[in-house]
Every structure is written in C-alpha cells, then in structure tokens.
Amino acid sequence: MHETARPRRKLGVMGGTFDPIHHGHLVAASEVANRFALDEVIFVPTGQPWQKVNKQVSPAEDRYLMTVIATASNPRFSVSRADIERNKVTYTVDTLREMQSAHPDAELYFITGADALANILTWQDWTELFELAKFVGVSRPGYELNTDHLEEHLRDLPADAVTMVEVPALAISSSECRRRAAEGRPVWYLVPDGVVQYISKRHLYVPAGTEGA
Ligand code: ATP
Numbered sequence: 001m002h003e004t005a006r007p008r009r010k011l012g013v014m015g016g017t018f019d020p021i022h023h024g025h026l027v028a029a030s031e032v033a034n035r036f037a038l039d040e041v042i043f044v045p046t047g048q049p050w051q052k053v054n055k056q057v058s059p060a061e062d063r064y065l066m067t068v069i070a071t072a073s074n075p076r077f078s079v080s081r082a083d084i085e086r087n088k089v090t091y092t093v094d095t096l097r098e099m100q101s102a103h104p105d106a107e108l109y110f111i112t113g114a115d116a117l118a119n120i121l122t123w124q125d126w127t128e129l130f131e132l133a134k135f136v137g138v139s140r141p142g143y144e145l146n147t148d149h150l151e152e153h154l155r156d157l158p159a160d161a162v163t164m165v166e167v168p169a170l171a172i173s174s175s176e177c178r179r180r181a182a183e184g185r186p187v188w189y190l191v192p193d194g195v196v197q198y199i200s201k202r203h204l205y206v207p208a209g210t211e212g213a
C-alpha cells in the first residue's frame with residue numbers, strides 16, 4: 001500500500017534589518033501567513049545589510065533579540081540566526097539557499113515590502129531566486145505596489161512566482177522609530193511593548209554620550 005504523500009510544509013521567510021522590528025513587519029507576516037496558509041514564518045535578521053553598507057546599523061545581537069521578543073507570543077513565528085552568523089553582507093539568495101538546506105522539503109515564500117522587492121529583483125540573479133522561493137510583495141504606504149517595470153521579466157516566469165498582496169496599511173518604518181527614539185519621542189504602539197523596553201534598556205538609537213541624560 002502506498003503511503004499518502006504528506007503535503008509540503010509551507011514556510012514564509014521574512015528578511016529584514018529589523019532595526020528595530022515594528023508592527024508593519026508583523027502585520028505583513030501575519031497577513032501573508034493567513035493568505036497562503038503558511039505553517040510558519042521565519043524572520044531572518046540581516047548580517048551587515050547590503051543596501052545599508054554605509055549606514056550605521058545596531059549590533060546584530062540587539063536586532064536578533066528584538067525580533068525574538070516581538071515574535072515570541074506567536075506560535076507560528078520563529079527567528080533564524082542564519083544571516084547574522086554568516087558574517088558578511090546579506091544577499092537574499094544566500095538567505096534562501098540556507099533556508100532551503102535547513103528545510104529541504106518545504107515550499108518557501110519570501111515576504112517583502114513593495115520597496116525592497118524592487119531592489120532585490122533589480123540587483124540579484126532572478127533565475128536562482130525563483131528556483132528557491134515564491135515571492136510575495138506586500139503593500140507599504142508611500143511605495144507603489146506594481147510590477148509594471150518587471151513585466152518583461154515576469155512574462156517568462158510561472159504565474160505564481162510573484163504575488164502582490166494588499167496588507168493593512170501601517171505607515172511605520174524602522175528609520176522613523178530610530179529618529180523618534182533619538183529625539184526622546186515615543187515609539188509606544190509602533191513597536192511591541194517588549195521592544196520599547198529593550199530599546200530603552202540598551203539605550204539604542206540615543207546619540208553617543210547622552211545615554212544617561
Ligand atoms: P528602514 O527604515 O531602516 O529601512 P524598514 O522599516 O524599511 O527599516 P526593514 O527591516 O528595512 O524595515 O524591512 C524589512 C522588510 O519589511 C522589507 O521587505 C520592507 O519592505 C518590509 N516592511 C517594512 N515596513 C513595512 C510596512 N510598514 N509595511 C509593509 N512592509 C514593510
């Protein structure tokens with residue numbers, strides 16, 4: 001008798017700098033998980049992020065811990081150290097290769113905001129990216145969620161290679177959270193409570209020399 005093949009696990013992969021992680025990230029992951037019936041979403045904080053090589057980024061360990069704090073209460077969310085341990089600039093293709101070798105039977109869905117999607121698809125090797133995962137682009141206030149400029153390339157790909165998903169609009173960015181924290185303005189309700197407390201405990205984003213002020 002044949003065993004019935006178990007359906008492949010569906011894993012979302014959400015890469016990001018997460019400096020800090022905020023509710024825009026969490027809502028995007030939750031919406032996509034529901035829409036595609038994902039078994040799990042793995043958040044993968046970047047190593048030295050490739051688009052941000054010249055910018056100051058908080059230590060990987062702080063970004064990792066904030067991501068753990070923010071996702072701990074959701075049984076379907078987890079966090080991977082893969083990118084922060086690679087110790088070099090993160091490319092999506094490396095993240096996906098690593099996720100695939102860690103979960104060889106899973107079907108991967110790479111979740112990304114409208115802004116980041118355009119970047120990834122502009123700079124990296126398409127063929128390999130689409131062999132590794134399906135791409136889900138989520139709407140983000142202030143950025144256009146359209147694939148018109150990708151049309152020419154998308155023609156050659158299966159229809160489900162890139163899906164655009166409208167998610168509840170949260171006009172939150174990590175840059176704005178950092179700016180607020182630096183100016184002593186509140187980040188409450190933009191990031192999970194535990195992350196507010198972690199930022200304050202570790203004096204993240206406070207200009208050097210004013211930590212105790
Ligand atoms: P920064 O301002 O430092 O660039 P960010 O808010 O863009 O930070 P990232 O860590 O760069 O956060 O983003 C990780 C992923 O989450 C990206 O794919 C990004 O497009 C997506 N994303 C970030 N904020 C939102 C949001 N408010 N709504 C939807 N997607 C988002």
Ligand code: MG
């Ligand atoms: Mg960004």
